[in-house]
Amino acid sequence: MNRTARAFWLSSPGRGEIRDLVLPAPAEGEVLVRSLFSGISRGTETLVFRGGVPENQHAVMRAPFQEGDFPAPVKYGYLNVGLVEEGPADLVGRTVFCLYPHQTRYVVPASAVTPVPDSVPAGRAVLAGTVETAVNALWDAKPLVGDRIAVVGGGMVGCSVAALLARFPGVRVQLVDADPARAKTAEALGAGFALPEDALGGCDLVVHASATEAGLTRSLELLRAEGTVLELSWYGDRRVALPLGEAFHSRRLVIRSSQVGTVSPARANRSYADRLALALDLLADPALDALVTGESAFEELPEAMPRLASGEIPALCHRVRYGPDPGKSA
Numbered sequence: 001m002n003r004t005a006r007a008f009w010l011s012s013p014g015r016g017e018i019r020d021l022v023l024p025a026p027a028e029g030e031v032l033v034r035s036l037f038s039g040i041s042r043g044t045e046t047l048v049f050r051g052g053v054p055e056n057q058h059a060v061m062r063a064p065f066q067e068g069d070f071p072a073p074v075k076y077g078y079l080n081v082g083l084v085e086e087g088p089a090d091l092v093g094r095t096v097f098c099l100y101p102h103q104t105r106y107v108v109p110a111s112a113v114t115p116v117p118d119s120v121p122a123g124r125a126v127l128a129g130t131v132e133t134a135v136n137a138l139w140d141a142k143p144l145v146g147d148r149i150a151v152v153g154g155g156m157v158g159c160s161v162a163a164l165l166a167r168f169p170g171v172r173v174q175l176v177d178a179d180p181a182r183a184k185t186a187e188a189l190g191a192g193f194a195l196p197e198d199a200l201g202g203c204d205l206v207v208h209a210s211a212t213e214a215g216l217t218r219s220l221e222l223l224r225a226e227g228t229v230l231e232l233s234w235y236g237d238r239r240v241a242l243p244l245g246e247a248f249h250s251r252r253l254v255i256r257s258s259q260v261g262t263v264s265p266a267r268a269n270r271s272y273a274d275r276l277a278l279a280l281d282l283l284a285d286p287a288l289d290a291l292v293t294g295e296s297a298f299e300e301l302p303e304a305m306p307r308l309a310s311g312e313i314p315a316l317c318h319r320v321r322y323g324p325d326p327g328k329s330a
Helices: 042-049 128-141 156-165 180-191 214-221 271-280 286-291 298-310
Strands: 003-012 015-022 030-041 078-087 095-096 105-109 112-117 147-154 172-176 192-194 202-210 223-231 254-257 291-297 319-321
Touching: 003 298, 015 298, 030 042, 030 128, 030 298, 042 156, 042 192, 042 298, 078 105, 112 271, 128 156, 128 202, 128 271, 147 156, 147 214, 156 172, 156 180, 156 202, 156 286, 156 298, 172 180, 180 223, 180 286, 192 271, 202 214, 214 223, 286 291, 291 298, 298 319
Parallel strands: 147 172, 147 202, 172 192, 202 223, 223 254, 291 319
Antiparallel strands: 003 015, 030 078, 030 105, 030 319, 078 095, 095 112
């Protein structure tokens, strides 16, 4: 069995490289997985790539199988889909999702992988981690039938939230983004679309995911009295200012945070595994393919990541493709 592997590392802020390694044989209760695809969540991973994780958030931002420490060198990532080559008999040959960095093969505990349903293509399953974030956000937000909702920020997380909200009966959901090109994505997901200046107000709920000061300010403006902004953005080392001295208090507005690192208290009876399994089930919907907006081969990552971080490659989820025998050097 081939146990050689190659991994993508951030060697210094703004610079990545591919390193060779040899894996140990899986012990009892472990699996050896050969990567098929991984995904780059542009917001979080480009923040890590440019070295923007605040020092007081280094522990919070650690990925489950991260190696190294922020700012660098570090092996980071958490959207991996692969094929189990060795391990328990009920998993060998199964396609699985794992919160693992960009690496051609890896060994993890069997409990760390989740089988991908037969109804979900492996290439779409890389979205599981982001759809899981959207599931947790909606558990926190508790939208109701007939609600008027805006999702401000048409990135990977915002689009995932909009896609799930579009399934709620009677809900008016509008994706709000400064990029007119997001209108096509919103249409594919079954949601409305508006530029920030044209967005519909009177919202019961606004989910903010633009990671900008202007986006959060506009989110507050779109609320009805006593409405709620659910804040999903991660600002890293940036500070934001808000107009809390205007009508914020008289209209009794609410800003609430949501974070995928813990299961929503609204679903305290659900585990992390339950939440991820639900996210994978939801990915049976082919409309979610609209969230995958580009693809590179694994070997191209050192060149592709700087272009993603700079915005030269516009992306929601950028997918990484692995070859048939990725353990071998090119």
